[in-house]
Amino acid sequence: MIVDCHTHVWRLEHWSQELLAEAGRARSESFNLDAPWEAHWQAMQAVDKAIVLGLRAQHVGLVVPNDYVVDYVRQHTDKLVGFASIDPNEPGYLDELHRTIEELNMSGVKLGPIYQNCHPMDSRMQPIYQYCQQKKLPILIHQGTTFSRKAPLKFSYPLLLEDVALAYPDLVMVIAHLGHPWIDETLVLIRKQPNFYSDVSALCYRPWQFYNGLVLASEYGVMHKLLFGSDFPFTTPQELIKALSSINQVPGNSGLARLSEEHLTALIERDTLGLLGLG
Numbered sequence: 001m002i003v004d005c006h007t008h009v010w011r012l013e014h015w016s017q018e019l020l021a022e023a024g025r026a027r028s029e030s031f032n033l034d035a036p037w038e039a040h041w042q043a044m045q046a047v048d049k050a051i052v053l054g055l056r057a058q059h060v061g062l063v064v065p066n067d068y069v070v071d072y073v074r075q076h077t078d079k080l081v082g083f084a085s086i087d088p089n090e091p092g093y094l095d096e097l098h099r100t101i102e103e104l105n106m107s108g109v110k111l112g113p114i115y116q117n118c119h120p121m122d123s124r125m126q127p128i129y130q131y132c133q134q135k136k137l138p139i140l141i142h143q144g145t146t147f148s149r150k151a152p153l154k155f156s157y158p159l160l161l162e163d164v165a166l167a168y169p170d171l172v173m174v175i176a177h178l179g180h181p182w183i184d185e186t187l188v189l190i191r192k193q194p195n196f197y198s199d200v201s202a203l204c205y206r207p208w209q210f211y212n213g214l215v216l217a218s219e220y221g222v223m224h225k226l227l228f229g230s231d232f233p234f235t236t237p238q239e240l241i242k243a244l245s246s247i248n249q250v251p252g253n254s255g256l257a258r259l260s261e262e263h264l265t266a267l268i269e270r271d272t273l274g275l276l277g278l279g
């Protein structure tokens with residue numbers, strides 16, 4: 001069983017012109033950022049289950065309606081799991097949280113403090129954590145850098161989540177992208193917080209960073225807390241499987257550490273839905 005825990009659907013009209021231009025500079029010109037339902041469904045043929053994330057961040061200019069995610073997920077309930085995105089800057093954001101979970105039956109929440117210009121321990125965030133802890137809803141949080149000029153790096157440091165973990169000890173959280181570039185910090189945090197995990201999405205196109213991150217995860221003994229995720233449309237699950245399966249080409253014959261094939265297979269086949277309480 002392969003679970004892709006980090007995927008997106010959106011249309012270009014959900015993006016501001018400014019953010020689209022920034023994304024264009026961050027990626028190659030031929031890259032197609034549009035991620036309509038059909039393209040997502042095609043890419044997900046490589047996996048058995050996929051978590052589809054909403055994304056609402058007025059501050060940087062990316063607002064995907066939660067209904068756009070739900071209307072798609074409902075067509076494939078045996079395979080897709082929908083996470084709502086809640087932006088604490090929006091008036092009525094807690095109503096939206098209740099609506100997406102209680103009326104639309106979404107299964108978790110996506111947050112992005114760097115995109116939402118909000119400290120992870122901001123008072124507006126607290127009721128979201130409280131609600132998710134009580135309802136046993138996992139949170140996938142983008143804690144790490146991004147290309148958007150307006151997005152404040154100061155809110156994206158993974159160690160800011162330590163206070164969240166201590167204040168909400170039963171909250172289940174997945175830190176996206178190994179918290180890049182603060183991978184060491186992410187690994188030591190998930191090592192000591194039993195309900196914290198991290199996904200390996202959107203790193204495979206930086207093979208040196210990806211290889212080093214996985215070696216560090218092995219040395220800290222936290223490979224079992226890393227989750228398979230592609231960040232579609234930025235990469236596909238197929239590309240990630242290929243990158244993980246060939247990661248030992250990075251050290252080659254240099255004598256540098258090699259990743260255990262057993263650990264890599266286990267990462268690809270991780271029972272992510274079970275770990276997040278969604279199985």
Ligand SMILES: [Zn+2]
Binds near residue numbers: 006008231
């Ligand atoms: Zn993402």
